[in-house]
Amino acid sequence: MAPSISIREHIRWLPDPASEPTTTLVLTSAENRFVDIRILKPTHSPSTESKREDVLPLSHLDWAFAGTSTSVPQRGEDGKAFAHSTWKHWVSSKTRDVDGVSDEGDMFPLPEGRVLEKGRMSNPATGVVTEYEELWFDPPFRVVEDGKGDGxxxxxxxxxxxxxxxxxxxxxxxxxxxxxxxxxxxxxxxxxxxxxxxxxxxxxxxxxxxxxxxxxxxxxxxxxxxxxxxxxxxxxxxxxxxxxxxxxxxx
Missing domain, CATH: 2.40.128.310 (Protein HRI1, C-terminal domain)
Structure with a gap:
């Protein structure tokens, strides 16, 4: 599998409208190891004074976790292809005990490098398991030219x-x-x-x-x-x- 960069554009807890309260970035390696970090935007996080904009308290964190992912090709009743993906957690900001913790979703490819994820999980605002949709965008890769002469x-x-x-x-x-x-x-x-x-x-x-x-x-x-x-x-x-x-x- 090729490595990937995924940026979340919105999340929707059905039947509510879509929104994006975070800056969420997922990096996945060639061997399906990933790091998923979701930072609350200023309007959704507690107001604090910080000397540096890039250094924030953990109160500004929505969720961060890492582990391994798997994807199984599927085909819907309409004949369209999608993938059922599972993300197994290995370290998490939410808990020390991650044994057996994972989440799942169905990934539907869309035009222009976007993917719509659909699934069910606990809505943190209500504590109720709810159907959700997440829209993801995979930006193009940029080659890093560090100027060190190492090619x-x-x-x-x-x-x-x-x-x-x-x-x-x-x-x-x-x-x-x-x-x-x-x-x-x-x-x-x-x-x-x-x-x-x-x-x-x-x-x-x-x-x-x-x-x-x-x-x-x-x-x-x-x-x-x-x-x-x-x-x-x-x-x-x-x-x-x-x-x-x-x-x-x-x-």
Missing amino acids: EGERGNCCVVLQLQDDEHEARGVVVRVGQYVQGVLRVGEGFSLERWEWKGKGKDEGWQRLVRMGDLWLPCGPAMDDGRLKEEGEVKYGEYLWKVVELSYF
Whole structure:
């Protein structure tokens, strides 16, 4: 499976109208590892004073989780093809106990790189299991040209996955890079942190820019950007924790 970048355009709890209270981005690797981060927009989050716009308290988080996904091709009664997808959670902002936690939905392809997801899950506003629809858009990939002379532009788009599992310290984390985006989540006991980065391209805003950070735990987003220094099955060490390079590929 090819890596993917997915941006949610709206969510609809039937029969209510569609809305988008978050900035939601999902990065999925070639081996179906994903990081899904949903940040509340300012009008939907508590007002706080912050010295930096990219550093926010966890009160501005709707949901963040990571794990693995699977998709099974299906065909409806009308003969149209769709896929039934399952997202198995491995680390989550909502709970420490993710054993057996997953969510499912039917994915219907639409024109212009969009996909309509349909399913049933608990509406956080009501606590009632409700039918929902989510509209997703897959933006085009952008090759990152970092100017380091390592030939990244010649290699094409990059996919990196770093993973941490340290049961002694109750630590689990995943960092995924796909093309011009990097996202990571990390839980250590009751502590939780996340980051989202984007390559802004050449010009005034050239380089990697952090879009959001929450929490004070260190995430290896920087090493994921510097893929020329990584090797598959290699390691990135910081403090007590050892992150493993479980995927490194170009497409």
